[in-house]
Amino acid sequence: MNTSLDPRSATGVRVPTHWYNVIADLAGYVPQDRKPAQQLGKRGLRPQLPLSIYRQSVSDRPYIEIPTEIRAEYERWRPTPLVRARRLERLLGTPAKIYYKYEGASPSGSHKLNSAIPQAYYYKKAGVRELVTGTGAGQWGTALAMATHAYDLECTVYMVRCSYEQKPQRRTLMELNGARVLPSPSVTTEAGRSLLADDPDCAGSLSVASSEAHEYANEGDGVRYSAGSGDNHVLLHQTVIGQEALAQLAALGEHPDTVVAALGAGSNFAGLAMPFYKDSLETGRRTRLVAVEPKSCPKLTRGVYTWDHHDALGNTPMSKMYTLGHTFIPSPIHAGGLRYHGAAPAISWMYHEGIVDAVAYGQNEVFEAGVTFARAEQVIPAPESAHAIRHVIDRAVRARETGTAETILFNLSGHGLMDLGSYEKYLGGLLEDDSAAEAEVEQALGKLHRAAIA
């Protein structure tokens, strides 16, 4: 068994006092949205953000203070452990040092609670009665269910149908925390009904769930839509991860050459990576920032940098981002949290400018990495996190071949204890390969390019 670092006594690192707002440091990037035509029609969206969160999302200050009440909540489980994966290193025979930040240690089992708590806090203060959201694998839905229950808000979650079926324990976990969970597409919204009319077996996607949740929010009294990723304020809240990791590594006399995290819309990636970007601005130290995505939903590595909506029906404003098209429904892979058609606008800009890198992997090679890690380190990674692990293992093997003593940090964004059904399928050789998924990506890209020409 590996002897991990003791994050409790070794480093003395505390929970950050501020969130880091990368937008303030992106010279040349202008955060802006374009309103869709439908905004003027009967489906016009009401503003969803309370002023407190809106101000955060457009702030030009690099640091925003975390309210004392929220810090007290964070301190229930933060700082999360920083662990050196020594047994994995030995297994791979690599000179690379592999560290991971373990966000699975939160009460909800993932990093998502870092933003669910402040959102529930601010919405409650703004007099909201209920929050509604969309969730893929259920990590965000679980976090929001817990946070809303704690702040005495109601909670409705549209859960992408393929994940709803793959991970029934997730649904039970959300219901245990008082949330109402509906499979998406559902018959409860016009958006859902129109998609089901086209395809009664529709697997759903995060953009579909988002359309449904927005429609629900727009029609209920005292209901607001709460975003689990992509938006600036969500990226902001997650930066406690990277700030802690930077300090924990510094306390050990370490600094990473490479920082790796999976990317769905970007909250996990930004949460770990952005504080290292800030560090590079301040100290001149260069850290490679690598986002990892699935081959079945490769918005950064294959998508187009253009204006697009955030939801499947095009009711939300458009942002400039890397996208596969808001109507694209990715293959029902088991990393449901990564099945989103676009990357956060801020991260898209950074990728476009060459500040961050990206790489994509197939489903089976990702689960193979997850199993290798689980056996060595005795932590089952969520399939989303296993994407990061795949890249870390590949880098560590390359380091062995080239004799490079690279220091790698990755985000183990959530545990996979709700995903054991997917692991069982992998162990039984029953997971699909990516050929069909990649053909669907080609189709979506063809459609996007034709639209651009037209």
Next chain:
Amino acid sequence: MNTSLDPRSATGVRVPTHWYNVIADLAGYVPQDRKPAQQLGKRGLRPQLPLSIYRQSVSDRPYIEIPTEIRAEYERWRPTPLVRARRLERLLGTPAKIYYKYEGASPSGSHKLNSAIPQAYYYKKAGVRELVTGTGAGQWGTALAMATHAYDLECTVYMVRCSYEQKPQRRTLMELNGARVLPSPSVTTEAGRSLLADDPDCAGSLSVASSEAHEYANEGDGVRYSAGSGDNHVLLHQTVIGQEALAQLAALGEHPDTVVAALGAGSNFAGLAMPFYKDSLETGRRTRLVAVEPKSCPKLTRGVYTWDHHDALGNTPMSKMYTLGHTFIPSPIHAGGLRYHGAAPAISWMYHEGIVDAVAYGQNEVFEAGVTFARAEQVIPAPESAHAIRHVIDRAVRARETGTAETILFNLSGHGLMDLGSYEKYLGGLLEDDSAAEAEVEQALGKLHRAAIA
């Protein structure tokens, strides 16, 4: 959300340097076994314990030093958190203070790793190649799979059939850690085949799984049976829990009036309670020690104090203990870890002497308590641990009615993330009541009494 104690900085408590051996302090108790008649026949059992563990199990010293290598392993996750359940207290409107020790924070998700690690360590040193065991809900099987994988031993687990079917994720988790998992009764042993011949739908029990594992151990080269509860050395290894809790509470200026833990065979209960018994001997402070068992398997509250075997077929030596009879197969309740016919001999003696108390609850009232706790504290308890919570809630409500400011400590021995299927059944009103189970207990007791007269 509750603000829990920070176990990391608030108390400064370290992992204990010694295990506490309660046997040394039980004046009048003589640990002894009677060999069964079959020992002389063809199924005669080989000794299963290496000398190192055997010495621990018969030691008359109150403290046994924990080897440095094992302490280093413990330090990966120990001391486990001691948490005050403030939100639960508020919800109940009780003047009682409720603390819990959270053993679910271990890599295996329960207290079981506390004994799996030293056992794998000592067996490996003794040159053993493979360990075999029986498991109920799978908490022990998971811990042993992890520990054997880490010490490069093979592992075979006979998992009680009803749990094997209720908790498929548990099986996957053990297999992910390299163990071979078989449903018990199985066709791989004579014991299993004879039980299946009688009842092809046999739900299995811990005593049946134990019979199968003993047979497997007896017939393989370099294979030994590893016990997950009941035996003195297992009780011993678990005392890190209570020693830490005592010190963590002392650092807060607290001392519990009552200590509560679920009891299957007794490792969880002994692990928390025995150090408080030692404290009462040393300081004269009285702490009530309460074991909680299911109404469907009430060995302490309903059973007979007599000589009995530990396995269903009667191949193991007999010990004097509270038992429902070694052939008793409890109703397939969802707290599979408590479905064992007897209580550890040492705990049985203490119960007989009035040193420990016991109480029994039905399945639905236990799950109700588990849900109440999960919603308040955001930790899903294993159904076994929910037995303790049921009693704690009842005591806290009584404290409100009588105005008593009781301080209660209980062991949250494992998380229930693998048990969400059972919670879903409870939430859907699909869990059986205890009437059939209690009738089966009556029958078993009738059989035991008739045997005693004959």
